[in-house]
Amino acid sequence: MPTQARIILLVDLDYFFAQIEELRNPALKGKPVVVGMYSGRTEESGAVSTSNYTARKFGVKSGLPLFQAKKRLEGKDPVFLPVDYEYYQKISDKIMTMLRGYADALEQAGIDEAYLEVTQRTQCSYEKAQVLVQEMKQAVKEQIGVTFSVGIGPNKLVAKIASDMHKPDGVTTVRPQEVQSFLSPLPVDSLLGVGKKTVAKMAEMGIKTIADLSKYDVQRLVETFGRTLGVYFHQASNGIDNEPVHEAGEAESIGRMGTLKENTRDLDFIMQKIDAQIDEIYQEFTQKGLSYRQVGIAAVMINLSTKSRSKTLEKPAKDKETIRKAARELFEKYLSETDMEIRRVGVRVAGFSKDEYRQKQLTSFFST
Ligand code: DCP
Numbered sequence: 001m002p003t004q005a006r007i008i009l010l011v012d013l014d015y016f017f018a019q020i021e022e023l024r025n026p027a028l029k030g031k032p033v034v035v036g037m038y039s040g041r042t043e044e045s046g047a048v049s050t051s052n053y054t055a056r057k058f059g060v061k062s063g064l065p066l067f068q069a070k071k072r073l074e075g076k077d078p079v080f081l082p083v084d085y086e087y088y089q090k091i092s093d094k095i096m097t098m099l100r101g102y103a104d105a106l107e108q109a110g111i112d113e114a115y116l117e118v119t120q121r122t123q124c125s126y127e128k129a130q131v132l133v134q135e136m137k138q139a140v141k142e143q144i145g146v147t148f149s150v151g152i153g154p155n156k157l158v159a160k161i162a163s164d165m166h167k168p169d170g171v172t173t174v175r176p177q178e179v180q181s182f183l184s185p186l187p188v189d190s191l192l193g194v195g196k197k198t199v200a201k202m203a204e205m206g207i208k209t210i211a212d213l214s215k216y217d218v219q220r221l222v223e224t225f226g227r228t229l230g231v232y233f234h235q236a237s238n239g240i241d242n243e244p245v246h247e248a249g250e251a252e253s254i255g256r257m258g259t260l261k262e263n264t265r266d267l268d269f270i271m272q273k274i275d276a277q278i279d280e281i282y283q284e285f286t287q288k289g290l291s292y293r294q295v296g297i298a299a300v301m302i303n304l305s306t307k308s309r310s311k312t313l314e315k316p317a318k319d320k321e322t323i324r325k326a327a328r329e330l331f332e333k334y335l336s337e338t339d340m341e342i343r344r345v346g347v348r349v350a351g352f353s354k355d356e357y358r359q360k361q362l363t364s365f366f367s368t
Pocket residue numbers: 012013014015016017018048049050051062063112167168
């Protein structure tokens with residue numbers, strides 16, 4: 001079955017826990033910042049969760065024992081902080097909500113990363129995807145204050161590996177015709193699911209790089225690693241990955257966000273923009289065979305603060321008019337509560353249901 005060309009982004013937030021600590025306390029910027037998981041046995045015991053790029057210059061990174069990190073940063077004016085997971089989660093949620101507005105579908109793959117399917121909204125153009133990424137970066141920088149790195153590619157596998165190439169605040173684009181030369185020189189453990197044991201096994205077989213793996217006889221890979229993994233290694237090393245971007249969990253939604261031609265408080269003017277967005281959303285969830293149960297709106301005010309409101313319907317719906325009515329109501333009510341002008345508006349639907357059984361894909365067996 002021929003699969004359609006896609007464009008997928010992997011967004012990965014830079015030095016996440018440490019960057020959020022810098023955001024909370026800008027005085028930390030410029031100093032080596034280490035966020036540590038203190039095991040509590042002794043004051044010094046535990047390991048580095050992450051560190052900012054200043055600390056990394058001195059060899060301090062995730063997993064290093066804290067006492068070693070202290071040694072390496074002696075006299076460098078370092079700051080050591082304990083993990084504040086709840087706080088990072090809150091910021092992560094805000095960022096994911098923003099990113100959702102830029103994607104046809106979003107799948108969160110960790111506290112600081114997500115896959116975004118952008119095929120439709122970029123008409124599968126890599127140039128448009130790059131522009132979209134710049135818009136997204138600017139919006140998140142302005143509204144939240146953090147940076148991230150992005151991989152742009154034809155599938156999840158390539159996007160993920162590409163996102164790691166230019167950190168921090170980088171963008172790496174790998175077009176379909178570049179996939180092979182991009183992957184070839186990389187070590188096999190760049191592939192998801194290739195751990196230490198597999199690396200050792202493959203080394204015995206004379207396989208070190210992805211190019212080696214891609215040329216290896218698939219039948220012999222199957223004999224060594226079993227059918228599922230053998231076929232996966234063969235396909236992955238050849239840059240083949242058809243896994244869809246799964247919207248998952250309660251945050252699942254389809255939405256659009258856009259800037260108004262002029263700042264306004266005029267409901268009809270706002271609804272013109274919203275109507276166009278609803279047309280796009282409608283097309284998307286209809287194609288996916290989804291019904292929705294929630295309608296939400298978002299407004300970015302002239303002072304750049306963002307407000308959102310949502311409404312749960314009595315029963316699932318599939319039509320456009322229900323979204324329109326709910327969005328209009330929500331905006332009307334919201335306008336009555338504020339006297340500020342609105343600069344950007346958005347609408348989304350969520351709470352999907354679908355009858356179709358979704359086959360579990362191979363790479364979802366590996367946790368990231
Ligand atoms: N993390 C952790 N222990 C590890 C690896 C990561 O606690 N061994 C946590 C802290 C990180 C977060 O997960 O901030 C995200 O992990 P990443 O691997 O994406 O690393 P960073 O975001 O810290 O850095 P980078 O800029 O390289 O993405």
